[in-house]
Amino acid sequence: MMVGMAAGMNGALEIARMSFLDALRNRLLYGVLVFVVLLLLASLAIAAVTMGRTELLLLDLGLGALSIIGNLMAIVIAVQSLQQEHAERTLYVLLTRLPSRGWYILGKFLGLAAVLGGLMVLMVMMLAAMVAVFGDIHWLSLAQALLATLFEIWIVLVFSLVFAQASSLFLAILLSFCMDIAGRFTSTIHQFSAQAEHAVLRWAGDAVYYLLPNLEAVNLRNGAGDIVSFGADRVLAVAAYGSIEIALLLAVSVWIFNRRNLS
Amino acid sequence: MNGLLTIEGLSLSVPTGHVIQGRKQVLDDVSFSVARGSATAYLGPNGAGKTSTFRILCGLIHADAGRVEFAGEPVRSGLPARQFGFMPEQPHFYRNLTPRELLTGLGRLSGLRASDIPARIYDWAERLGFSTVLDQRLSVCSKGQVQRVGLAQALLHKPEFVLLDEPLSGLDPLGRERVRQVLHEVHAAGATLLFSSHILGDAEAMCDAVVVLDQGRVVHQGEIADLLKRGNSWAVVVEGDISRLPAGRFVDLGHGRSRLLLDGEAERDRLLDTLRKCGECRLLSLEQDRQTLEQAFVKLLKKGEQS
Numbered sequence: 197m198m199v200g201m202a203a204g205m206n207g208a209l210e211i212a213r214m215s216f217l218d219a220l221r222n223r224l225l226y227g228v229l230v231f232v233v234l235l236l237l238a239s240l241a242i243a244a245v246t247m248g249r250t251e252l253l254l255l256d257l258g259l260g261a262l263s264i265i266g267n268l269m270a271i272v273i274a275v276q277s278l279q280q281e282h283a284e285r286t287l288y289v290l291l292t293r294l295p296s297r298g299w300y301i302l303g304k305f306l307g308l309a310a311v312l313g314g315l316m317v318l319m320v321m322m323l324a325a326m327v328a329v330f331g332d333i334h335w336l337s338l339a340q341a342l343l344a345t346l347f348e349i350w351i352v353l354v355f356s357l358v359f360a361q362a363s364s365l366f367l368a369i370l371l372s373f374c375m376d377i378a379g380r381f382t383s384t385i386h387q388f389s390a391q392a393e394h395a396v397l398r399w400a401g402d403a404v405y406y407l408l409p410n411l412e413a414v415n416l417r418n419g420a421g422d423i424v425s426f427g428a429d430r431v432l433a434v435a436a437y438g439s440i441e442i443a444l445l446l447a448v449s450v451w452i453f454n455r456r457n458l459s
Numbered sequence: 460m461n462g463l464l465t466i467e468g469l470s471l472s473v474p475t476g477h478v479i480q481g482r483k484q485v486l487d488d489v490s491f492s493v494a495r496g497s498a499t500a501y502l503g504p505n506g507a508g509k510t511s512t513f514r515i516l517c518g519l520i521h522a523d524a525g526r527v528e529f530a531g532e533p534v535r536s537g538l539p540a541r542q543f544g545f546m547p548e549q550p551h552f553y554r555n556l557t558p559r560e561l562l563t564g565l566g567r568l569s570g571l572r573a574s575d576i577p578a579r580i581y582d583w584a585e586r587l588g589f590s591t592v593l594d595q596r597l598s599v600c601s602k603g604q605v606q607r608v609g610l611a612q613a614l615l616h617k618p619e620f621v622l623l624d625e626p627l628s629g630l631d632p633l634g635r636e637r638v639r640q641v642l643h644e645v646h647a648a649g650a651t652l653l654f655s656s657h658i659l660g661d662a663e664a665m666c667d668a669v670v671v672l673d674q675g676r677v678v679h680q681g682e683i684a685d686l687l688k689r690g691n692s693w694a695v696v697v698e699g700d701i702s703r704l705p706a707g708r709f710v711d712l713g714h715g716r717s718r719l720l721l722d723g724e725a726e727r728d729r730l731l732d733t734l735r736k737c738g739e740c741r742l743l744s745l746e747q748d749r750q751t752l753e754q755a756f757v758k759l760l761k762k763g764e765q766s
Binding site for chain 2: 203206207210211213214215217218219220221222281284285286288289290291292293294295296457458459
């Protein structure tokens, strides 16, 4: 049992390494980086017409934009990578070498999460360098915002992996995108549905709240420019929620993948 | 030779995607065995179910019914990873990795020691003729080069059983010759091969056993030599005046030589008897007329269609 676990974990790490290298050399990634540089330069124009706390505005705008870009990248990379590996039969030679299919999903997630994580850190560093021109940066607050954004992107990545193996390329991207948007409004939907008169609507609201990932629960961007950072309990709560959500979605992904016929 | 792989009553149906038609039977009670140390060709027309069988063996799809045994042990979700190598049809792999990076990763996944991998990669790259592109990205390698990398990954960990889906497709004649040679060497070293191919000449040259599949059913299995002899016709080349020989299918070869095709031993013996009695004609050669695998294959399928 332990030997199987060790072999599986080694296999997952190897798949993570190959997925990481493959995604890192994807031209799409470099296109995104160029786009981000242009976006940051364009935001300087906004800074020029802003009175007062320019650095706060730049940080808010920049982190928001980077979060959107990170989310979109997570969806596209997850769906494209998984579907391409199936279509091109790379998946077959990987799966025949693993003790069980679940290790493949774990490896894929780890590899792509590392690429997206590295990309986000790089983009936030670029943003920080630009903001530093206009004012002070509160590094701890910024690091907390970055950590929370990473969890948000990893949650999006893992539910995109779920959709990628259960539907076609277009549908998987569409469903992931819808899930991403819905994930930002789960609390709002829950609050509205709680006031509904009809029981069915209330149940539906509860179902949405408990079934869909709550992406607002892992959002600490609004405090990124504050001198006073969030307390450790809040950051831990974000990390705990993010980790549990990722683990649950990975379990769902493995469950679906184990039942799929890879024809 | 004892059986290494035994398949019994394998059945598989897949949804047609059509509400009324329901499901399509891809494999219907497929049973055959592969002897240890043999090279078996798994043949069939397009859609016969060859690739589906391979995917079941690899644990990629689940059969509706049937039993698979490998080295006497029942197989539940794919053949044991370390003991077999699989090459899918027209593989592509990670486009942004080089063959060296890919093979290193797959070697590690196969449980090879990290220190052994570089030498093995170099060895297979040399033998299969892709050492010049070892450090180029797979996206810029040709189809034939990727095909060879695909074969190398299946053989890298020296498996005892090698499953190859169309290993020679997409290769130029030189590449095919080289791959055939490598597969001969692998087989000679003791590995058991099971492969599908539409290039029947290659299958004939490389295999000692054959399983023919048609519409999801096994229509023939056995030694390849038996299948080729099955016509039981004889080719005789004679020199001299053939006017006194029994009427038959004569082909004039020029220079007074003729070739006769005879059906069965009785006709052959009658001709030999006549030749012995008349001194105007001399026997130059007599051999059993072997049909090619392609001819035998077509006959089998036509017979299946008629029945």
